[in-house]
Amino acid sequence: MAIHTNETKSTKRTLCGVLGKIILAWAAAFLLVGSSLPLRADPPGGTAGWDMIFSDDFNGSSVDSTKWNLSTAQDGNPNNWHTPANNQVANGILTQVTTRRDANNYNVGYLTTANKFETVYGYIEARVKTSWAPSVWPSFWMVARWGWPPELDIFENWGSSNAPMSSQNWHYRNAQGGEQGDAKGVWLDTSHPDYWNGGWGANYHTYAAHWQEGKIDFYIDGTLTHTSTKEVTTLPMYIILSNGLGGAEHGTADFSQGPADFYNMKVDYVKVWNRPMGTEVSRSGWSASAFNSGAWWPPSNAIDANGEGTRWTSGMSQSNSQWFQLDLGSARTFDTVVVKCWASTGDAAAGLAVYTSDSPAPSSWGQPLATKVENANIQDLNTAILKFSSQTKRYIRLVQTGAKSQWWSIEDIRLYSANGGGGTGGGGNGGPVANGTYRIINRNSGKALDVAGVSTADGAQIQQWTYGGGNNQKWVFERLSDGNYRISALHSGKYMDIAGASTADGAANIQWPWNGGNNQKWRLEDAGGGYFRIVNVNSGKVLDIEGASHANGARDIQWYFNGGWNQNWQILAP
Numbered sequence: 001m002a003i004h005t006n007e008t009k010s011t012k013r014t015l016c017g018v019l020g021k022i023i024l025a026w027a028a029a030f031l032l033v034g035s036s037l038p039l040r041a042d043p044p045g046g047t048a049g050w051d052m053i054f055s056d057d058f059n060g061s062s063v064d065s066t067k068w069n070l071s072t073a074q075d076g077n078p079n080n081w082h083t084p085a086n087n088q089v090a091n092g093i094l095t096q097v098t099t100r101r102d103a104n105n106y107n108v109g110y111l112t113t114a115n116k117f118e119t120v121y122g123y124i125e126a127r128v129k130t131s132w133a134p135s136v137w138p139s140f141w142m143v144a145r146w147g148w149p150p151e152l153d154i155f156e157n158w159g160s161s162n163a164p165m166s167s168q169n170w171h172y173r174n175a176q177g178g179e180q181g182d183a184k185g186v187w188l189d190t191s192h193p194d195y196w197n198g199g200w201g202a203n204y205h206t207y208a209a210h211w212q213e214g215k216i217d218f219y220i221d222g223t224l225t226h227t228s229t230k231e232v233t234t235l236p237m238y239i240i241l242s243n244g245l246g247g248a249e250h251g252t253a254d255f256s257q258g259p260a261d262f263y264n265m266k267v268d269y270v271k272v273w274n275r276p277m278g279t280e281v282s283r284s285g286w287s288a289s290a291f292n293s294g295a296w297w298p299p300s301n302a303i304d305a306n307g308e309g310t311r312w313t314s315g316m317s318q319s320n321s322q323w324f325q326l327d328l329g330s331a332r333t334f335d336t337v338v339v340k341c342w343a344s345t346g347d348a349a350a351g352l353a354v355y356t357s358d359s360p361a362p363s364s365w366g367q368p369l370a371t372k373v374e375n376a377n378i379q380d381l382n383t384a385i386l387k388f389s390s391q392t393k394r395y396i397r398l399v400q401t402g403a404k405s406q407w408w409s410i411e412d413i414r415l416y417s418a419n420g421g422g423g424t425g426g427g428g429n430g431g432p433v434a435n436g437t438y439r440i441i442n443r444n445s446g447k448a449l450d451v452a453g454v455s456t457a458d459g460a461q462i463q464q465w466t467y468g469g470g471n472n473q474k475w476v477f478e479r480l481s482d483g484n485y486r487i488s489a490l491h492s493g494k495y496m497d498i499a500g501a502s503t504a505d506g507a508a509n510i511q512w513p514w515n516g517g518n519n520q521k522w523r524l525e526d527a528g529g530g531y532f533r534i535v536n537v538n539s540g541k542v543l544d545i546e547g548a549s550h551a552n553g554a555r556d557i558q559w560y561f562n563g564g565w566n567q568n569w570q571i572l573a574p
Contacts, residue, residue, distance in 0.1 A: 043123040043273050044210065044217075044224075051528035054117050054239075054272035055563035058094040063087050066548050067564065068111040080244040082110035096243035098136065098263040108244045109265070116548045117564065118145065118236040119272060120383045125208035125219075126241070127268035130157050138243045138265040140207055144235040152216065152237060155207040204268060213385065234383040241267060271563070277336050277385075280530025281415035284573030285329025290314070291322050294407065299324065302410040305441045305448075305467065305570070313409040318350050322400040322408060327360065328415075333392045336416040337370075339384040347409035348382045350374050350402025356393035365397055373402065390417065412446075416530070433524060433532075433571050437476050437490060439467060443531050443568035445550040448473045451511055452553070456492040459499070462509045462556040464545055474574045484521040484537055486514065495520045498558055503539040506546070509556040524571075531568040533561065542567045 043050050056067055063070060063084075071082035079101075086097040086109040096109025130138040139156035210217040211232070218226040243265035288299035294315025301310035303326070314322060341348040353368035369388035396415075400408060440449040442464055450465035451472040467473055471491035478486050487496045489511055497512035501519040514520065518538035525533040534543040536558055544559035548566040561567060 044219075047273065049275060050123065050273040051276055052271060052563045053119065053122065053274050053565060054113070054270070056271075057092060057269045058089050058267065059092050060089055062089050063094070063111065064562075066546075066566075067113060067116055067562070069114055069116065071110045071112060073110075079105040080108045081105060083107035087111055092268065094241070094267040096138070096241065096265040096267070098243055098245060106245050109242070110244070111241045113238045113240075114145065115550075116238075117272075118238040119274060120234055120236050121211050121213065122272050122274040123208060123210045124152075124154060124239065124270075124272050125206055126154070126270045127204055127206045128155070129204045129266040130243075131263055131265065132157070133263050135245045136243070136263050137245060139240070140267075140270075141240050141242070142237040143240065144233070144237050150233045150235060150237070152209060152211065154209045154218070155220075204266070234385070236383070239270065239272075241265075241270070276529035277338070278416040278418040278529070280570070281328075281332050281334050281417060282572050287327045287329070288312070288325065288413075289327075290324045292316060297409075302413050305412075305446050305572070311409050311411040313347070314407050316407060317403070317405050318400055318408045319403045320400060324398045324410060325360070326396040326413065328394050328396070331358070331392050331394045332415065333390060334415040334417045335388060335390040336418075337384075337386045337396065337398075338412075338414045338416070339386070339398060339410060340412040341382050341384075341409055346404070346406035348374060349384065349398075349400055349408055350404045351400065352384050352386065353399045353401050354386045354388070355397045355399065356391045357395045357397070358393060360395050368399070371401065433477050433479075433485070435478055437474050437574060438571045439473055439574045440475055440534075441467070441570040441572060442545050442566060443570065444548055444565035445545060445554075447550075447552065449475065449556060451489050451492065454491060455511075456494070458494070458512055459510050460492075460494075462496065462511065463552075464549075464554050464556065465552045469574065477571070480521065482521075484523050486520055487522055488514075496522065498536050498539060501538055502558075503541070505541065505557075505559050507539075507558050509543060509558065527568045531570055533567060534569055543569065 054067075056064060068087075070084035070087060072084065073082050081101055083101075086099065086107050088095045088097060088109075094111075096111075097107075098109070099107045101107045124142065126140045128138070128140060130136075137156065140154045141156065142152040142154070144150055206219070206221050208219040208222075210219070213234075214232055215227055215229045216232060217224055218228075243263075283303055283305060286303050288303050290299045290312060292314055293299060294313040297311055297313040297315070299312045302312040302324070304310055312324070337354050339349075339352065351371070351373040353371045355365040355368055357364040357366070369391070370386040372384055372386060441447070442449075445464055447464040448467035450463055450470075452461045452463050454470060454472045465473065472489060474490040475496075476488045476490055478488075480486060488494060489496075492511055494511035495514050497510050497517075498519040499508045499510050501517060512520065519536060521537040523535040523537055525535055527533050535541070536543075539558055541558040542561045544557050544564070545566040546555040546557050548564055559567070
């Protein structure tokens, strides 16, 4: 409630009149004492049962452009200029530097994962040391791809020589009557010594939010500080690290104060975990139908594993009893349906009910297994997660239970089973994937591994491309006696090979005749949720789509494992 953010304008501004009303004293039980290097605070209860889906330890010599965008925008808060050079990486630390640009302007550090990483739900954490210098405004936050609201402030601090403040906020609505949010003030000013203890600038601290269905839990150094249950969104959100200046209400910047880095923010790491929903049910053999389709947007687009690249749309306004139906080809076991709408506000269903049956006949559907009604203020059915008791059925029908003027669109549907009733192959040969022919789909882009140009030549580049069913997109898995795999392109009979047996990051994955080298052998590691990491035996590095690109033709390379979705793969029947 204290901060109103419009990411499309790269702006944060203060609603001064309400700030005092939302800053609440942090309980003395949460007093921070002792070590300047607190232990890493993993997800509550430890990392068992979680998948790490994003990680940056800043161990390079510059910002990793496959994960972060280096903004060059002018910020309106006030006269801040996002400056790539003010994001400095050295010795395992990202330092976001704030410097004077001229008499009236400042250069600031600002990074986002927009279009490179976003998530719905998860445990999002960073280990950070920030300043309390006058006017400084360091923040670790998230917004949706469409701008504000919603906004999740995992922390934001306001520096001041008199009354520095910090809060953790959930901004969920901008409706009639103004912004609505839920905030928790922490580390109040020096007149409250029980809560001050040197402030956030004295040490590194871990800040985290556990975003889950229906609530958000906030943590500092592993201690729960606040819970919000106010209109929790299912819109995908991305991460922002920023260190700007917050305006005169928080004091005037004075770069003569303190040490050289007095106005800087230091980040040790950023990590995101998520709980897998179970084993993903293979889409092999699926077909789809609907009550109606807009031109060029058939039902098959919702099950083509192409993510945002394609969609089904109704072609008309939403109304009660409209339906979308899946034929799984045979009875499958599942307990969760995830329906993701097209990447546009308003296209989510006004309400959804899910039915299953052994027969496609309308009289066989019975009662709904699960229902959800959209809260239009927060578009909470943008990603609709419908859970129910385990079913073994062939047919699924999604039925619209509301009405609104927008078309109903679906870009992706996935099924999961907590008991492993679906997924990617089975251990007919004792391995995680049975010997056979598969397509390999990137989790980040939804596109398939493909030999460029349907080439049969030695050294042809392997890339990603929208799946079209060609034999250059089909891969033969053979498990070797040592437990590893060799993987060949069906059209050429040649094998995946890291060029030149390189161990370097960025080395190309190509096709080559079999020679038995370890650069042609692959290990499959379970990444959770029906996905795998594909690890080269020679280098120990994983297959990766270069730059986390969504584009057709992006190269398949090897890279050290960093937790990105562009390093996760589905192995599905063609």
